[in-house]
Amino acid sequence: MAPSVAVENLNPKVLKCEYAVRGEIVIHAQRLQQQLQTQPGSLPFDEILYCNIGNPQSLGQQPVTFFREVLALCDHPSLLEKEETKSLFSADAISRAKRILSTIPGRATGAYSHSQGIKGLRDAIAAGIALRDGFPANADDIFVTDGASPGVHMMMQLLLRDEKDGILCPIPQYPLYSASIALHGGTLIPYYLDEKTGWGLEISELKKQLEDARSKGIDVRALVVINPGNPTGQVLAEDNQCDIVRFCKNEGLVLLADEVYQENIYVDDKKFNSFKKIARSIGYGEDDLPLVSFQSVSKGYYGECGKRGGYMEITGFSASVREQVYKIASVNLCSNITGQILASLIMNPPKEGDESYAAYKAEKDGILQSLIHLPQKAIEAAKAAKKAPDAFYALRLLEATGIVVVPGSGFGQVPGTWHIRCTILPQEDKIPAVITRFKAFHEAFMAEYRD
Amino acid sequence: MAPSVAVENLNPKVLKCEYAVRGEIVIHAQRLQQQLQTQPGSLPFDEILYCNIGNPQSLGQQPVTFFREVLALCDHPSLLEKEETKSLFSADAISRAKRILSTIPGRATGAYSHSQGIKGLRDAIAAGIALRDGFPANADDIFVTDGASPGVHMMMQLLLRDEKDGILCPIPQYPLYSASIALHGGTLIPYYLDEKTGWGLEISELKKQLEDARSKGIDVRALVVINPGNPTGQVLAEDNQCDIVRFCKNEGLVLLADEVYQENIYVDDKKFNSFKKIARSIGYGEDDLPLVSFQSVSKGYYGECGKRGGYMEITGFSASVREQVYKIASVNLCSNITGQILASLIMNPPKEGDESYAAYKAEKDGILQSLIHLPQKAIEAAKAAKKAPDAFYALRLLEATGIVVVPGSGFGQVPGTWHIRCTILPQEDKIPAVITRFKAFHEAFMAEYRD
Numbered sequence: 033m034a035p036s037v038a039v040e041n042l043n044p045k046v047l048k049c050e051y052a053v054r055g056e057i058v059i060h061a062q063r064l065q066q067q068l069q070t071q072p073g074s075l076p077f078d079e080i081l082y083c084n085i086g087n088p089q090s091l092g093q094q095p096v097t098f099f100r101e102v103l104a105l106c107d108h109p110s111l112l113e114k115e116e117t118k119s120l121f122s123a124d125a126i127s128r129a130k131r132i133l134s135t136i137p138g139r140a141t142g143a144y145s146h147s148q149g150i151k152g153l154r155d156a157i158a159a160g161i162a163l164r165d166g167f168p169a170n171a172d173d174i175f176v177t178d179g180a181s182p183g184v185h186m187m188m189q190l191l192l193r194d195e196k197d198g199i200l201c202p203i204p205q206y207p208l209y210s211a212s213i214a215l216h217g218g219t220l221i222p223y224y225l226d227e228k229t230g231w232g233l234e235i236s237e238l239k240k241q242l243e244d245a246r247s248k249g250i251d252v253r254a255l256v257v258i259n260p261g262n263p264t265g266q267v268l269a270e271d272n273q274c275d276i277v278r279f280c281k282n283e284g285l286v287l288l289a290d291e292v293y294q295e296n297i298y299v300d301d302k303k304f305n306s307f308k309k310i311a312r313s314i315g316y317g318e319d320d321l322p323l324v325s326f327q328s329v330s331k332g333y334y335g336e337c338g339k340r341g342g343y344m345e346i347t348g349f350s351a352s353v354r355e356q357v358y359k360i361a362s363v364n365l366c367s368n369i370t371g372q373i374l375a376s377l378i379m380n381p382p383k384e385g386d387e388s389y390a391a392y393k394a395e396k397d398g399i400l401q402s403l404i405h406l407p408q409k410a411i412e413a414a415k416a417a418k419k420a421p422d423a424f425y426a427l428r429l430l431e432a433t434g435i436v437v438v439p440g441s442g443f444g445q446v447p448g449t450w451h452i453r454c455t456i457l458p459q460e461d462k463i464p465a466v467i468t469r470f471k472a473f474h475e476a477f478m479a480e481y482r483d
Numbered sequence: 484m485a486p487s488v489a490v491e492n493l494n495p496k497v498l499k500c501e502y503a504v505r506g507e508i509v510i511h512a513q514r515l516q517q518q519l520q521t522q523p524g525s526l527p528f529d530e531i532l533y534c535n536i537g538n539p540q541s542l543g544q545q546p547v548t549f550f551r552e553v554l555a556l557c558d559h560p561s562l563l564e565k566e567e568t569k570s571l572f573s574a575d576a577i578s579r580a581k582r583i584l585s586t587i588p589g590r591a592t593g594a595y596s597h598s599q600g601i602k603g604l605r606d607a608i609a610a611g612i613a614l615r616d617g618f619p620a621n622a623d624d625i626f627v628t629d630g631a632s633p634g635v636h637m638m639m640q641l642l643l644r645d646e647k648d649g650i651l652c653p654i655p656q657y658p659l660y661s662a663s664i665a666l667h668g669g670t671l672i673p674y675y676l677d678e679k680t681g682w683g684l685e686i687s688e689l690k691k692q693l694e695d696a697r698s699k700g701i702d703v704r705a706l707v708v709i710n711p712g713n714p715t716g717q718v719l720a721e722d723n724q725c726d727i728v729r730f731c732k733n734e735g736l737v738l739l740a741d742e743v744y745q746e747n748i749y750v751d752d753k754k755f756n757s758f759k760k761i762a763r764s765i766g767y768g769e770d771d772l773p774l775v776s777f778q779s780v781s782k783g784y785y786g787e788c789g790k791r792g793g794y795m796e797i798t799g800f801s802a803s804v805r806e807q808v809y810k811i812a813s814v815n816l817c818s819n820i821t822g823q824i825l826a827s828l829i830m831n832p833p834k835e836g837d838e839s840y841a842a843y844k845a846e847k848d849g850i851l852q853s854l855i856h857l858p859q860k861a862i863e864a865a866k867a868a869k870k871a872p873d874a875f876y877a878l879r880l881l882e883a884t885g886i887v888v889v890p891g892s893g894f895g896q897v898p899g900t901w902h903i904r905c906t907i908l909p910q911e912d913k914i915p916a917v918i919t920r921f922k923a924f925h926e927a928f929m930a931e932y933r934d
Contacts (some may be wrong), residue, residue, distance in 0.1 A: 036735035037704070037773045039803045043644050043667075046807050049814065062597060065588075090594035100559040107554035107821075110548075116567040137516075143541035144788040146513060146782075148750040178629055181815050189666070193494050210815045215640070216494075253488070266719070284487035322488045330595075337595040340629070340819035352490045355499050363500065363662050364632050369792035370558075 049214040050207070061342050082470040085395025088335035088399075096334060096395050098176065098388040099377050101125035102132065103339075106373055109133055124386040132373055141369045144171060147362035149343070150369070153376040157343055160379025166311035173347055175357065176375055177368045178340040180292050185212050186343075186360045187288060187324055190353075191253045192218035198250040200241060200285070202233070206262045232262035233257070234274045240282060254286035258294040261287045267302040273310040277321060286322040292342070295332030298400065308347060322348040329374045333399040341371025341378075368453075406450055410481035422450035428477060433469040485568040500665040501658070510718040539786035541848075547785060547846050549839040550828050552576035553583065554790075557592050557824055574838040584826055592820045594739040598792070598813035600627025601820070603710050604827040608794055612832025616760035620796065627794045627826055629818045630777040634795040636663050637740055637811045638739060641804075642704045643669035651692060651736070653684070657713045671702060672696045682715035684708065687725050687814075693734060705737035706730075711755065724761040728772060731864040737750065737773040746783030749851065754869035759798060773799040780825045784850040792822025820844070825933055857901055879928060884920040 039047065060154075067074055089095060101121045104111070106129050111117045127427065133139040135152020148154065154171035161169035177183040191197065198219040201209045205222075213220045225231040229424035240254070245252050252255045259268045268276075280287040289307040297304055311321050346357060366372075381396075382388040406421050414424035422439035429435055437452040459482060490498065518525055526697055540546060552572045555562070557580050562568045568577065570705075584590040586603020599605065604624035612620035628634040643664065644647065649672040650658045656673075664671045674692045676682040689706070696703050708727060710719045719727075731738040742756040762772050780792035795807060817823075832847075833839040857872050865875035873890040880886055888903040 037642065037737050037800060037804055039706075039801075039807065041644075041702075042641055042804065042807055043664060046641055049810060066602070087595045088788070089591035090589055092589060095593045097561075104555040104559035104562065107558055108551040110551075111555065111571065114571055116571050120562060120565055120567050138543060140540035140789070142787040142789045143547045144538045153518070178819060179816065185815070190493055190497055191488065193492075208814070215811075215814065236499070251492075253492075286488050336593040338591065338593045338817065338820035341696055349488060349489075353488055353493065356490065356493055358668075359500060360497060363659070363666065364636070365630065366789065366791075368629060368822055369789035370821045371819055 044103075045217050046213055049211050076181070086331070086335075087337050089337065091400060093335050094395070095336060096381075096392060098122065098125055098128075098382055098392050099336070099374060101333065101388075102129050102377060103370055103373060105129035106132055107370070109139055109141070122388045122391075124382060124388050128377075132376070136369075140371075143369075145366045145369060145372065147358060147366050148172075148174060149367060149372050153372050154343075156376040157379045158375075161306075161308075161345060164379075165306055167309055167310070167312040169308075169345065173345050174343050175346060175361055176341070176343045176367050176372045178342070178363075178371055180326040180342045180344075181208055181212075182292065182364075182367070182458070183324075183326050183342060183344040184288070184290075185215070186357065187286075188212045188216040188218065190357060191286065191362060192216040195219050196249060196251055198245050198252045199288075200245075200252060200255040202237065202256065202258060202261070204264060205256070206258060209256055218253075219245075219250055219428055221250065225261070225264055227264075227267070231261055231266040233266075233268060233276065235279055238279060240278075252283075252285060254288050256288045256290060257307070258290040258293075259307075259313065260296055262290075262293060265296075267297055270305055270310065273305060273307060274314055277307060277311045277314065277316060280323075281316065281321050286324065289323065289325045291325050292328040292331045294327065295334075295400075296418055306344065318348050320348065327375070327379075329371060331374060332378065333396045334374075334378050335399070336374055336378075337369050339374050340368060341374040342450050343375050346430075407478065407481040407483045409483055410477070413481060420450075422452055425450070425477065426452055429470070429473055432473045432476070435466060435470055435473075497667055498669050500662050513528045537786075538783070538788050540788065544786050544850060545846070546787060547832075547843060548785070549573065549576055549579075549833055550785065550841050552839075553580050554821060554824060556580035557583055558821070560590055560592070560695075567920060573839045573842075575833060575839050579828075583827070583923065587820075592824075594820075596817040596820060596823065598627060598809060598817050599623075600826075601825050604823050605794075607827040608830045611827075612757075612796060613760075615762070615830075616757055616758055618763040620759075624796050624798055625794050626797060626812055627792070627818050627823045628812075629793070629822055630781055630788075631741065631777040631790040631793045631795075632659055632663075633815075633818070634775075634793060635659055635739070635741075636666070636775050637808065638705070638795075639663045639667040639669065640811060641808060642737065643667040647700060647702055649696050650739075651703060651706040653707065653709055656707070657709060657741070660707055669704075670696075670701055672701065676712070676715055676717070682712055682717040684719060684723060684727065685814050686719075686730055689727075689730055696743065701734060703734075705739050707739045707741060708758070709741040709744075710758075711747055713741075713744060716747075718748055718755065721756055721761065724756060724758060725765055725869070728758060728762045728765065728767060729886060731774075732767065732772050737775065740774065740776045742776050743779040743782045744779065746785075746851075752916075759796065769799050771799065778826070778830075780822060780829050784847045785825075786800075786850070787825055787829075787831050787906060789824050790822050790824040790879060791819060794826050824835075858929065858932040858934045860934055861928070864932060871901075873903055874930070876901070877903055880921070880924055883924045883927070886917060886921060886924075 064075060068078065072078070072234050076221040102125050105121060105125065112130060132153070136150055137143070149169060154174040154176065157174050158169040158171045163402055175183065188199070192213065194217055198221040199209070199213055200223055202219045203222040210220055221241055223237050226234055242252055250395065260266065277287065287307055291306055294304040306325055308323055308325055311323060325345045327343055329339055346354065349357070380391040408423065410424070411421045414421040419427065421440060426437050426439045429437060439452060498705065512813070515526060519529065523529070553576050556572060563577065563581060580790055583604070587601055588594070602622060605625040605627065608625050609620040609622045626634065639650070645668055649670040650660070650664055651672045651674055654673040654675050661671055675690050677685055693703055711717065728738065738758055743755055745755045745757070757776055759774055759776055762774060777795045778794055780790055781788040797805065833843040857876065861875070862872045865872040868875055870878065870889060877888050877890045880888060890903060
């Protein structure tokens with residue numbers, strides 16, 4: 033008898049699905065990491081550096097203290113009755129934990145919740161959205177999820193009937209979308225972001241790809257927009273967003289707004305606007321546009337990837353369609369309560385006047401500045417030398433190491449952000465020396481201009 | 484233009500899927516619960532009692548202290564450096580948290596983990612399985628999941644190509660299986676448990692249903708066995724399990740062993756045997772049987788439903804098939820770390836000699852005894868009256884209330900377990916009185932015979 037389960041008789045959609053950020057290379061890296069643990073010194077390096085996926089805490093980023101205080105108190109509520117707790121935890125973490133527990137039936141953080149998430153936490157998330165956008169948000173529209181990925185999968189499962197259903201996705205895209213569309217048997221319709229205009233999203237390109245897909249008999253169901261962009265980092269301008277919203281309404285598309293990078297904006301003259309805010313501000317209501325906004329505790333300065341928390345805010349779906357979303361959510365019962373609590377915290381962090389505010393703000397600013405900023409002193413030194421900061425960096429790199437890179441200003445970039453373009457084309461045996469010298473230079477540069 | 488998203492143009496598999504334990508009734512109950520909060524006294528009762536789903540902490544069951552101590556310390560590791568912590572937490576919880584954190588790269592409980600779960604936690608789970616079974620278990624075979632449900636969905640997604648692929652499922656079954664098979668587009672092949680023999684699983688019935696399905700052109704891919712049973716509570720006998728294992732090998736079926744109730748055995752003469760232990764004990768190795776065992780932190784005495792933790796142990800799959808399982812797991816990145824830690828704890832609870840052991844044992848025993856046992860004093864009183872305990876209970880009930888029920892001993896039941904059969908057929912207007920009298924009787928009975 034043939035093997036009862038073999039690659040040849042598996043679901044072909046599973047076989048077709050690719051997920052590059054967790055593929056073969058990562059599996060091999062994990063093998064090497066184990067080898068380093070069991071046989072230290074057996075490899076020419078002593079650690080694995082994972083640059084394949086945004087996972088800041090694995091690279092040493094510390095979690096925000098306030099968030100973790102609240103989680104620990106909610107995990108073990110009997111701490112709240114102990115005197116010692118007052119000296120171990122901040123007063124506002126204690127009161128926040130009490131408030132959260134009071135919204136959970138029976139204070140039971142180990143009970144299944146409503147399949148959309150605990151109502152009190154959804155109320156808090158909706159309040160955070162309303163404050164952010166200046167437009168009302170409703171707890172009934174919130175589906176709390178184990179990170180953004182399960183939310184995206186749910187929407188693909190809902191919308192995709194077969195390979196004649198298509199989803200418009202940006203290229204470059206985050207591989208979650210291609211993987212999820214393949215798993216659920218639909219067709220990815222690519223639209224290209226324009227690198228020359230800082231990865232701009234052109235409506236003409238959307239129209240072209242939509243018409244092209246329709247001419248092939250594809251029923252295009254939705255448009256995915258990642259804003260701020262991943263991997264491109266662009267922040268869409270308000271009028272561009274207005275055009276996108278109108279395009280979706282006119283073309284009858286669901287707008288799937290991946291907004292998980294809403295806190296990853298590093299320049300003062302750019303601002304995140306949710307697509308819901310944009311839609312409401314041009315007068316679009318529930319009936320005009322089916323819109324799903326995804327948010328995650330994994331991104332931003334919070335970086336709580338392993339906690340698996342997030343939500344989707346669904347507006348513009350009929351009650352009967354929403355019932356189907358609820359059913360999909362309920363088949364996995366509910367998302368994890370720790371992630372649910374975190375989702376409510378990131379949308380309602382400490383505010384001025386709270387005991388934790390100063391520490392929270394310092395931690396948040398420290399995290400955001402350490403990510404890609406050049407030190408302010410380096411920017412000033414560049415100004416003094418009449419160079420763009422990235423050009424200044426590239427020049428110093430060349431002088432110190434002989435390594436030639438191209439400053440991002442040569443390609444166009446989001447104003448106030450700095451890039452270098454570095455091709456990995458030296459001879460193979462030269463690469464280690466390049467990396468070593470690059471690293472030594474960067475450390476010395478950052479130490480020289482430390483703020 | 485027609486609405487871009489309407490029930491008529493959704494994925495028909497989603498529409499077909501039913502999930503009774505979270506269906507219409509529950510949605511209505513949640514509405515009523517909100518009404519009770521905003522308008523107390525507006526309904527003829529003052530609380531909603533959820534008997535639709537096993538969710539013990541929502542009904543007041545307290546979590547095991549040791550588990551929650553470890554979780555709180557892992558959530559907020561800086562507690563481990565504080566002097567006050569020693570008086571707030573047990574010594575073994577502190578040392579366990581330190582050990583767990585030492586196995587997590589960078590001690591980062593907020594980082595994405597390996598898609599199968601943190602290696603050190605999988606090592607601990609494998610050690611717990613090996614100790615339980617007396618056969619080796621391998622961390623590479625463990626996939627830590629957000630509860631058992633996502634594991635079941637993954638396997639259905641892997642195995643089901645279209646409606647010509649079938650899965651043998653027990654009837655009565657837990658609706659997760661019917662929902663998941665519908666969502667992934669396969670066919671449920673029912674086999675009936677025999678209520679007359681205490682919900683026994685007859686090989687002849689399996690064969691009959693398998694042959695019937697094959698005669699209709701169905702490719703039967705797998706057999707689901709829930710042991711101990713849900714909703715039936717039966718514990719399979721060892722020789723019955725041997726027959727099932729042989730049946731799966733001979734028929735080329737994947738054995739999907741739902742073993743989440745392994746700690747829910749309430750009688751001394753019944754013992755849980757994992758299907759992997761049974762397979763190994765009759766000499767079956769990796770090549771003989773593709774076998775998946777599901778476990779969950781939601782069941783047993785732990786009841787940590789909201790934490791969404793669990794694992795599946797996969798043996799007997801080829802490396803290339805396992806790669807596909809890994810890929811599906813990786814598309815959601817990883818399961819939540821809190822649930823991962825809990826999964827390692829339930830498989831390695833405190834042991835004799837540990838500081839927490841006495842408290843842990845008392846909590847565990849208290850939880851298991853409060854679930855369905857009759858008090859020992861009632862069992863003795865029944866013996867003295869020369870009655871089976873359930874017959875004794877039924878008689879006292881009749882005398883006190885006029886309510887007639889049938890003792891489970893009249894139907895056959897797992898020895899040492901007690902049942903009553905109570906049909907809900909009185910006239911509708913009599914039901915409230917029946918319930919009220921029943922409740923008053925039960926409380927008085929339990930108080931009279933309290934251990």
